[in-house]
Amino acid sequence: MLVKTYGSAVTGIDATTITVEVNVSAGVNFFLVGLPDSAVKESQQRIDAALKNNGFKLPGKMITINMAPADIRKEGSSYDLTIAIGILAASEQISGDKVGDYIIMGELSLDGGLQPIKGVLPIAINAREKGFKGIILPQQNAEEAAIVEGLDVYGIKNIKEAIDFLNGNSDLKPTVVNASETFYTQLSLADVDFADVKGQENIKRSLEIAASGGHNVILIGPPGAGKTMLAKRLPTILPPLTLDEALETTKIHSVAGKVGSGKGLIASRPFRAPHHTISDVALVGGGSFPQPGEISLAHNGVLFLDELPEFKRTVLEVMRQPLEDRFIRISRARFTVEYPAGFMLVTSMNPCPCGFYNHPQKECVCAPGTVQKYLNRISGPLLDRIDIHVEVVPVAYGELSSERVSEKSESVRGRVIKAREIQAKRFAESGIYCNAQMSSKQLKEYCKIDEAGHKLLKTAMEKLNLSARAYDRILKVSRTIADLDAAENIGNQHLAEAINYRSLDRENWAG
Numbered sequence: 144m145l146v147k148t149y150g151s152a153v154t155g156i157d158a159t160t161i162t163v164e165v166n167v168s169a170g171v172n173f174f175l176v177g178l179p180d181s182a183v184k185e186s187q188q189r190i191d192a193a194l195k196n197n198g199f200k201l202p203g204k205m206i207t208i209n210m211a212p213a214d215i216r217k218e219g220s221s222y223d224l225t226i227a228i229g230i231l232a233a234s235e236q237i238s239g240d241k242v243g244d245y246i247i248m249g250e251l252s253l254d255g256g257l258q259p260i261k262g263v264l265p266i267a268i269n270a271r272e273k274g275f276k277g278i279i280l281p282q283q284n285a286e287e288a289a290i291v292e293g294l295d296v297y298g299i300k301n302i303k304e305a306i307d308f309l310n311g312n313s314d315l316k317p318t319v320v321n322a323s324e325t326f327y328t329q330l331s332l333a334d335v336d337f338a339d340v341k342g343q344e345n346i347k348r349s350l351e352i353a354a355s356g357g358h359n360v361i362l363i364g365p366p367g368a369g370k371t372m373l374a375k376r377l378p379t380i381l382p383p384l385t386l387d388e389a390l391e392t393t394k395i396h397s398v399a400g401k402v403g404s405g406k407g408l409i410a411s412r413p414f415r416a417p418h419h420t421i422s423d424v425a426l427v428g429g430g431s432f433p434q435p436g437e438i439s440l441a442h443n444g445v446l447f448l449d450e451l452p453e454f455k456r457t458v459l460e461v462m463r464q465p466l467e468d469r470f471i472r473i474s475r476a477r478f479t480v481e482y483p484a485g486f487m488l489v490t491s492m493n494p495c496p497c498g499f500y501n502h503p504q505k506e507c508v509c510a511p512g513t514v515q516k517y518l519n520r521i522s523g524p525l526l527d528r529i530d531i532h533v534e535v536v537p538v539a540y541g542e543l544s545s546e547r548v549s550e551k552s553e554s555v556r557g558r559v560i561k562a563r564e565i566q567a568k569r570f571a572e573s574g575i576y577c578n579a580q581m582s583s584k585q586l587k588e589y590c591k592i593d594e595a596g597h598k599l600l601k602t603a604m605e606k607l608n609l610s611a612r613a614y615d616r617i618l619k620v621s622r623t624i625a626d627l628d629a630a631e632n633i634g635n636q637h638l639a640e641a642i643n644y645r646s647l648d649r650e651n652w653a654g
Contacts, residue, residue: 170205177210356623364535
């Protein structure tokens with residue numbers, strides 16, 4: 144008897160329906176075809192033990208299983224339940240009337256229990272698009288799949304529950320999640336706040352500007368000055384995720400298996416801080432069976448690279464294209480996948496190997512030329528993509544012991560949201576959403592300055608020996624500062640502040 148059950152294969156952040164055709168006929172053998180990997184091939188042993196431990200058995204006949212389309216590689220153990228249900232229906236041990244109405248996915252334990260799987264959200268979206276009535280999957284993944292409206296999601300603990308449901312002997316109820324309600328109740332949940340940081344008002348101001356315009360930032364300062372503490376609080380002043388952004392972010396984390404058991408929608412902006420020993424594949428994504436990297440997991444959020452010069456040069460260089468294009472394309476001989484990579488890059492570094500160059504109290508003990516050599520570990524093209532350079536100085540004891548309450552993230556976020564609204568109107572038909580993404584043509588259109596502004600910028604570039612690449616960055620940042628002031632035109636005060644945020648472009652900065 145021939146029975147068809149359905150599963151899904153995830154490629155990139157999208158899913159494709161897989162038809163599992165099971166034919167049971169006279170003979171004794173077991174064939175599994177359709178480009179399965181080793182984990183799928185090993186399903187026979189898991190299925191055999193799971194069925195025996197739940198009162199069923201693999202039929203002693205010729206079992207032929209085809210996973211179509213055969214040109215897509217089937218990876219992982221999530222097809223165990225799909226195949227097992229197909230075998231039971233084809234051998235008439237259970238009713239096959241309803242098996243074709245559902246996408247069925249899950250990894251089987253030997254006792255018949257189900258383990259969570261990856262990529263549930265894109266699988267559920269694909270199931271709805273293809274007109275399936277519902278999806279049957281492990282209980283741990285049910286809330287994540289239930290975000291998709293118009294689809295019955297049945298979370299089960301073991302294969303026995305799936306069998307009872309398909310036989311009509313169960314009153315299993317679909318999992319229901321109100322995606323909008325879940326999203327809005329989680330929006331304000333944050334463990335950290337800008338109010339936790341004592342002093343550093345100028346750094347907070349620079350991060351507010353960065354958040355308002357989507358600018359990349361580098362923080363330079365000695366150990367213990369608060370660079371990491373400030374960077375971790377940047378997501379709390381970014382505009383809240385929209386529902387569409389939250390769904391897109393959750394899809395990426397779902398494919399990578401990072402959503403977490405029993406969790407649904409990701410409602411807060413991601414903050415990823417990989418260690419400096421990370422490989423280039425782990426950062427941008429890839430591998431034999433491509434998976435999203437840290438830059439994709441930071442999509443719609445912040446990627447924080449602490450101690451930037453300690454990262455391998457090859458790792459930093461592979462970020463250059465994604466920083467411009469906001470996606471990463473991974474090509475293999477037989478296929479190409481794309482992952483979104485629209486993140487804010489925030490980096491920090493010591494000014495020199497000892498950490499005390501330009502320190503107000505401590506003396507730098509590095510040899511002559513060491514500071515410049517240390518800075519040269521970061522390539523010019525990468526620095527060219529960082530708009531704001533800020534020097535962080537240690538906080539004085541008076542500030543640390545002060546009882547004065549600092550401004551909360553909520554207040555800062557309000558100003559950031561207003562500035563982003565101005566930019567949204569400005570770029571409504573441009574396909575971009577913040578000042579940092581402006582092209583040269585848009586720069587000329589939206590960053591016009593008067594004669595006095597030109598004189599100020601010319602004087603600054605000559606006196607401070609600023610490099611040519613600083614010119615565009617200063618104009619973009621000054622446009623954001625003007626937006627924060629709700630000013631239609633860029634004024635001299637906006638230019639003057641933006642000029643201060645180009646420390647590393649000064650020729651004599653490193654001595």
